[in-house]
Amino acid sequence: MRSMIYPVGIQSFEEIRKGDYCYVDKTAQIYQLVKTGKYYFLSRPRRFGKSLLISTLEAYFQGKKELFHGLAMEALEKEWTTYPVLHLDLNAQKYDTPEALIHVLEENLQYWESLYGASESEIGVARRFNGVIRRAAEKTGKNVVVLVDEYDKPMLQAIGNEALLTEYRNTLKAFYGALKSMDAYLRFALLTGVTKFSKISVFSDLNNLEDISLQQAYNNLCGITEQELLENFEEGIRVLGQHNEMAYEETCKSLRQWYDGYHFSGHAGGLYNPFSLLNALKSREFGSYWFETGTPTFLVELLLRSHYDLHRLTEELATADSLSGIDTMETNPVPILYQSGYLTIKGYDKRFRTYTLGFPNREVEEGFIKFLLPFYSATSKADSAFEIVNFVHEVENGKIDAFMRRLQSFFSDTPYELVRDLELHYQNVLFIVFKLLGFYTQAEYHTSEGRIDLVVKTDKYIYVMEFKLNGTAEEALKQINDKHYALPFATDTRKLYKLGVNFSLVTRGIEKWLVES
Structure with missing residues (x-):
């Protein structure tokens, strides 16, 4: 029996089928897509199968019936009409100057014009695109299929550079405008990307595009069930x-x-x-x-700039409308976190049309929390993995002073821009540290106004901890005893430690801790 061949990194439907790679058949849904509508937009995280979807549609509209042998499409499609296909891939390019985008568009236009002809009277990429669509339809006698892969890549790379972002928006808004103005010459169009730049942006004129990103019928068009x-x-x-x-x-x-x-x-x-x-x-x-494969630092910078409470990552709420666009991301980073794949839908309240969001799985949760640590603490990116490993070992071996000193070091040199919101910063750092600890031990923490209580369980030890903000370590320890936080573990054979910790806004760090066993 021949071993399975996995198409890792291969996004060409034709190569996968001819190379006998394993392929999860999505063609029944693709058939439904092309037969029930004309213009679509689909948002999915990076590396989630969007390029393969575009490639499959390209093969279908080019009438390559032989590639669909044994798939659902073979039985569903009876006609196999060949259409002119304009496939624009904006993925593999660095966009850092206004000219970078123009060069990519012109390169594609020149190729299409070599097939369908050009006109000297068409000045600018938008008018040339309109002309190509019209001539392709007239020359072939078939309406045109437009497939755009990662339509938003230039704008995503320009986030943080408002002038460049505006330039790209204006260029692409005019370019994609052909999908509306050339309606009479078009058979089908699909734009894919990570985000939806709406309102005063690219999508403001493209109200004929059906956004299927949140539609249940197309939930698994990309991805594997x-x-x-x-x-x-x-x-x-x-x-x-x-x-x-x-x-x-x-x-x-x-x-x-x-x-x-x-x-x-x-x-x-x-x-x-x-x-x-x-x-x-x-x-x-x-x-x-x-x-x-790469987490953009601009996401974390957005979290910092918007003074986002990281505890919300595990139980965030969002409306359907807010998840569809990212135009308010400077004040609300949640939609871009969702669209980028770091948060996903966990539940839906039909009455209020609100979604509960959270991390999709361990890969994303652990990876993202580890990625956050150097941005919120004094730990460098190079040292953060080393610090986490040592912290966990110290907790597991009952070295309380050692792990408390390490925890104290996470708060040293608090970035100046975070000083004005120290309470939130202090809670965010503790969230990161104890979330990381929770991947290797059992850690449960609860927050309320100005304090955090935490329980950590290892093979040998149980730690019951109370954190005070601008109080005293004595008060924290007294609260553990007064409220009987340790009572649930009275019959447990592991050694139990009670820790009262005070965090000072004056010294911007952990001021004192007291231990009682």
């Missing part, structure tokens, strides 16, 4: 389990914890991240494959 995983990758799951000395069910459970959990509709089932899943099956190792 639990059923698809079990039907297509049983052999790969067994091999992964054998390599890690895990039973089949245990392997499935770990895959679920690491890579499942994405929801793009309030009532739809969970989805696995295809990039991470395929990498894990191919390498036979569990790892943070998606996360390690």
